[in-house]
Amino acid sequence: MVESDFGQSGAQSSGKVFTVQEAIVVETEAGNAEASRLTAALQSLLVEKGLLFPNEVEQEIEKLDAPGVHLGARLVARAWVDERFKERLLADGKSAAAEFGMKIGEAQLIVVENTVREHNLIVCTLCSCYPRSLLGQPPTWYISKSYRARAVREPRDVLSEFGLDVPSDVRVRVHDSNADMRYLVLPLRPLGSEDLDEEALSRLVTRDSLIGAGLALAPPT
Amino acid sequence: MPRYNVSQMVEVLELNRPGHIRTPYYVRNRIGRVIQFCGAFLNPEDLSRGNAGGPVVECYRVEFLQIDLWPDYRGLPEDTLVIEIYEHWMKPVEGGPHHG
Structure with a gap:
């Protein structure tokens, strides 16, 4: 598997809270770095305000990953x-x-x-x-x-x-x-x-x- | 009713249209062969502007020889690429250089 030629393999990343950003991070343009900072900030804020459980994003991602x-x-x-x-x-x-x-x-x-x-x-x-x-x-x-x-x-x-x-x-x-x-x-x-x-x-x-x-x-x- | 038949030669148009366009530049003005009628779908150009009321547009799978897409293509002459093209993005071609 020569995945490294196209960037990191993000499939086995459960356990981390902000898995959702990895898809964005693989692109190197500044715009995407900006988007990933925004996502992180938004998630922290939503968690802080009690609108989102810390592991809720993970759970949603797991649901998306249920097919396979x-x-x-x-x-x-x-x-x-x-x-x-x-x-x-x-x-x-x-x-x-x-x-x-x-x-x-x-x-x-x-x-x-x-x-x-x-x-x-x-x-x-x-x-x-x-x-x-x-x-x-x-x-x-x-x-x-x-x-x-x-x-x-x-x-x-x-x-x-x-x-x-x-x-x-x-x-x-x-x-x-x-x-x-x-x-x-x-x-x-x-x-x-x-x-x-x-x-x-x-x-x-x-x-x-x-x-x-x-x-x-x-x-x- | 689909306007094009399977195996008919078509040319992808350059409509110079802004917005959410599903016809990539690399197939525009290129000639290929219809290989399948996929059905009629809501036009993504409308959907992207919040119009989900139609009308629907016919969609086809069109096959191109790679050498017709990329002059410097390094693979085999018979290598091909297949892509989905909506009916309003193509016109019929008589004959044409494509033989795949």
Whole structure:
């Protein structure tokens, strides 16, 4: 995981009160530093006035984080073992997720399939659009200006910084999640995973593989 | 009713419009191919000004060859980029250089 190229990983930051600012802090412009000071001041004031409990912001963030990679991983694992489900998932991600009781809050979930000839990568160049109702909050690098600018312009270089050198016989297809759709990558099923059951398969699915910034993990030997 | 069909070639317009615009500069004046009709949605340009009363606008996924977007693109000639474009941001193209 070469997240450091895009800034710090802010995912595992619970325990700190002002987690919400980390998304802003990753940008270095003075305007964002200003915004983060404002946020901190506002939060302290609200706590001081008794309008906000000290851990209330944390709790709200946890609520936002309740969906997660595990949900996307279940969809992928099922698609790997059940061809009919895969067809439904690719045709209409939202309805396929509903079969698992997963409610997609966004208009549509478009699932794009990685194959031996094509690798898909998701980015939102304009802001931070991400299938949050399924996967929770995006990683910090996903919303960094560096990733947003470079993923569309030099996707192969970006992928190599993630440790993924896409071979020259594989087409790269970038999806700019700029408007109403949300996207999920169906990663390639790893070699050597033929004997694994659905549960074990789902553990091979990483967050980055669902964005296309990585591959699913190799099965444990 | 959607005005464009899947596989039709379109050019993204430069509307020079201020406000909350979801069409990034890098696809403006570029030619791509419609690959999917996504449905009709409230226009984010209206929503950003507090107008949630419509009308709705048709939205499409349009695919471009990367080499048509970035003259110095370093990947494969068949690498592509797919983006969502609202109908009022594009016009039909006859023929065109795009073959992806």
